[in-house]
Amino acid sequence: MSYLNKAATRSKSGFWPNNRGTIIGVAVLAVIILIVPFTANSSMMNIAVFSLIFALPAIGLSLLMGLAGQVSLGQAAFFAIGAYTHAILLQKFEMPGPVAAVGGVVAAMLAALLVGLPMLRLRGHYLALATLGLGFIVMIAVREWEFTGRTTGIYGYGRPEVFGIPIDNNGLFFWFVAPFVLIGLVLALNLTRSRAGRALSAVNDSELAAESLGVNTYALRVKVFTLSAGFAGLGGVFYAYQVQIVSPQVAEFHVSVEILLMVVIGGLGSVWGAIAGAFIVELLSEGLRDLIPAIIPGATGEVQLIGYGLVLILVILLLPGGLYQVVLTARAAIVRAWRRRSESADASAAAPPDGTADTGAGEVPTRAFGGLPGEARGDGGLGSDALGGGVGGGVEGAVPALPAVATPVAAGEPILEVRGLTKRYGGVVAVDDVSFAVPAGRIMGLIGPNGAGKTTCFNMITGAIAPTTGTVTFLGEEIQGRKPHVGAERGLTRTFQNLQVFSSTDVVGNVYMGRYRKGRAGILRGMLGLQGREQYRHEAIARDILDSMRLGEFAELAAGDLPFGRQRMMEVCRALAAEPALLLLDEPMAGLSGQEREMLAALLRRLRDAGLTIVLVEHDVAQVMALADSVAVLDDGVLIAHGDPETVRNDPAVIVAYLGTDAEEAEAELKELEEQA
Numbered sequence: 157m158s159y160l161n162k163a164a165t166r167s168k169s170g171f172w173p174n175n176r177g178t179i180i181g182v183a184v185l186a187v188i189i190l191i192v193p194f195t196a197n198s199s200m201m202n203i204a205v206f207s208l209i210f211a212l213p214a215i216g217l218s219l220l221m222g223l224a225g226q227v228s229l230g231q232a233a234f235f236a237i238g239a240y241t242h243a244i245l246l247q248k249f250e251m252p253g254p255v256a257a258v259g260g261v262v263a264a265m266l267a268a269l270l271v272g273l274p275m276l277r278l279r280g281h282y283l284a285l286a287t288l289g290l291g292f293i294v295m296i297a298v299r300e301w302e303f304t305g306r307t308t309g310i311y312g313y314g315r316p317e318v319f320g321i322p323i324d325n326n327g328l329f330f331w332f333v334a335p336f337v338l339i340g341l342v343l344a345l346n347l348t349r350s351r352a353g354r355a356l357s358a359v360n361d362s363e364l365a366a367e368s369l370g371v372n373t374y375a376l377r378v379k380v381f382t383l384s385a386g387f388a389g390l391g392g393v394f395y396a397y398q399v400q401i402v403s404p405q406v407a408e409f410h411v412s413v414e415i416l417l418m419v420v421i422g423g424l425g426s427v428w429g430a431i432a433g434a435f436i437v438e439l440l441s442e443g444l445r446d447l448i449p450a451i452i453p454g455a456t457g458e459v460q461l462i463g464y465g466l467v468l469i470l471v472i473l474l475l476p477g478g479l480y481q482v483v484l485t486a487r488a489a490i491v492r493a494w495r496r497r498s499e500s501a502d503a504s505a506a507a508p509p510d511g512t513a514d515t516g517a518g519e520v521p522t523r524a525f526g527g528l529p530g531e532a533r534g535d536g537g538l539g540s541d542a543l544g545g546g547v548g549g550g551v552e553g554a555v556p557a558l559p560a561v562a563t564p565v566a567a568g569e570p571i572l573e574v575r576g577l578t579k580r581y582g583g584v585v586a587v588d589d590v591s592f593a594v595p596a597g598r599i600m601g602l603i604g605p606n607g608a609g610k611t612t613c614f615n616m617i618t619g620a621i622a623p624t625t626g627t628v629t630f631l632g633e634e635i636q637g638r639k640p641h642v643g644a645e646r647g648l649t650r651t652f653q654n655l656q657v658f659s660s661t662d663v664v665g666n667v668y669m670g671r672y673r674k675g676r677a678g679i680l681r682g683m684l685g686l687q688g689r690e691q692y693r694h695e696a697i698a699r700d701i702l703d704s705m706r707l708g709e710f711a712e713l714a715a716g717d718l719p720f721g722r723q724r725m726m727e728v729c730r731a732l733a734a735e736p737a738l739l740l741l742d743e744p745m746a747g748l749s750g751q752e753r754e755m756l757a758a759l760l761r762r763l764r765d766a767g768l769t770i771v772l773v774e775h776d777v778a779q780v781m782a783l784a785d786s787v788a789v790l791d792d793g794v795l796i797a798h799g800d801p802e803t804v805r806n807d808p809a810v811i812v813a814y815l816g817t818d819a820e821e822a823e824a825e826l827k828e829l830e831e832q833a
């Protein structure tokens with residue numbers, strides 16, 4: 157069975173969103189779009205046209221907010237840049253419509269790139285502030301600049317034509333815009349499921365974990381921000397055509413608020429929701445235009461913002477997930493009801509009223525989660541060469557296959573060298589001039605009492621924090637101070653003392669993210685849906701790795717619902733999915749049962765035998781001593797011992813560090829303890 161076929165069978169379990177659902181949804185929307193111009197009156201037609209126009213910037217913003225977790229308060233700026241550029245190219249430069257349209261989209265994207273490049277380096281809400289500022293700059297610039305027609309704006313350009321037919325009424329214009337919205341919708345939906353989309357969601361859950369798996373979060377955010385502006389620019393192009401005059405009104409703050417409202421009402425992260433939100437806000441806008449002056453006599457224009465503000469507050473308070481949440485809740489209720497019905501039907505089929513024996517007609521599935529029983533396995537990334545070395549707690553007679561590992565240097569050669577590594581936090585020296593080398597194909601234990609500096613060391617090695625001084629050389633290249641994805645791309649992977657679970661996805665989705673650096677598809681391929689084969693292959697590998705850790709049956713469970721110990725195991729699976737050359741494990745045994753610890757220890761030994769280099773931070777010193785080929789001991793940030801386990805175990809300085817007494821007393825205590833044992 158090919159990867160594709162196999163994974164397609166497996167994907168019945170629901171890892172990939174249902175394509176059939178999308179096709180049906182898009183087809184239904186297309187039919188509605190076809191019918192609307194025949195049925196709607198002129199006021200509804202006007203609302204329908206503007207809904208489609210504004211659906212484009214709303215889709216863009218929903219990608220930015222839902223996937224990249226960034227808020228833009230200046231979507232109107234990109235909308236206006238698209239509209240103005242298009243109108244200027246048509247009117248002043250007399251360019252053909254399609255060229256002017258592309259110009260509008262490109263100009264919006266370039267503006268986003270210019271703003272995004274510096275701003276997306278910063279975390280937090282700086283992008284929201286920057287885009288707010290950009291909105292004001294664009295609005296004032298177009299109002300004051302002669303070239304953009306000041307307060308009058310740009311007008312006097314023609315309507316679009318398709319095959320010589322002028323698009324000169326609302327019905328035709330609606331059909332003219334609709335294909336672009338449908339295509340935009342499909343591209344955006346594809347993106348949310350793609351490698352890049354999943355990476356962006358992961359970044360939202362834990363930027364540190366995503367970076368540590370090779371995701372260049374900055375580059376991805378810049379790309380999505382630019383893409384989001386492209387959608388806004390395209391909306392601006394259609395707006396310019398529709399209203400036939402582009403004036404500073406288009407760049408006003410309330411336009412950004414409207415677009416934001418569309419996304420919030422639709423539901424963050426839902427592309428479909430953005431379209432529904434666009435329609436609702438356009439309806440609302442029409443309603444408020446009549447309602448506000450009725451409530452506040454003489455009120456016009458900006459006062460409408462009060463209405464938007466109230467709706468925004470109400471939606472956030474009462475329906476934080478927007479329409480998307482309503483749909484999900486309704487769907488879950490329907491599925492529950494349907495299951496209950498089919499279960500009771502099964503039960504009555506299985507228990508005939510006359511009490512005769514069951515003939516087997518009412519067969520009940522035996523597995524709740526995961527792939528299909530009896531499926532062939534091991535065709536992707538799992539080496540069967542290293543089978544053997546029993547893993548405790550397994551199914552009788554079955555030895556799990558071993559995840560693939562990278563062995564870029566010969567066993568015994570240094571793969572990682574740390575020189576003079578120091579981290580100061582004000583007066584606290586968390587790590588003080590630490591140097592060691594880790595030979596390839598070995599397990600090194602890094603131990604020390606609480607607060608000794610072990611996690612800080614890991615953080616400096618992986619790039620999560622920059623050292624105050626010192627160097628980290630991985631595979632011959634200095635990587636200190638560089639972002640975690642740099643080391644990850646070269647094969648350095650880690651787990652975390654404080655779990656970093658991607659809670660927005662399921663267990664297999666988490667492990668799939670471990671395959672990130674093994675994938676190639678970028679945003680464009682993702683949007684075009686040209687990466688299914690790659691994704692299915694990586695999903696199959698992720699499932700195999702889960703099986704190897706006896707977690708296969710939990711594959712479809714929401715990652716956050718796993719018990720703590722299993723979440724830890726899942727993180728190990730996720731790290732292994734990256735096929736690392738060097739694996740840093742930060743207290744992987746904390747919270748595991750005795751059987752799970754034994755299983756993990758056996759797996760680590762087998763991985764080491766297969767050539768993987770492991771650095772293990774662990775409080776279970778007995779496990780470390782039993783597992784490690786060498787042990788380094790930190791105390792108060794200082795490396796006090798480094799050598800083979802036996803030597804380290806008997807090192808007086810280590811005994812003092814652990815027992816908190818002087819060397820002679822410690823040795824005496826230790827002897828006493830040994831005798832008692």
Ligand SMILES: Nc1ncnc2c1ncn2[C@@H]1O[C@H](COP(=O)(O)OP(=O)(O)OP(=O)(O)O)[C@@H](O)[C@H]1O
Pocket residue numbers: 581584585586587604605606607608609610611612613653
């Ligand atoms: N961001 C920070 N600001 C100030 N001090 C810090 C910071 N991070 C760590 N430290 C301090 O650095 C020292 C080393 O902390 P670290 O977490 O690396 O120790 P550890 O050996 O991993 O401890 P544990 O085994 O308890 O996890 C501690 O004294 C800690 O309080």
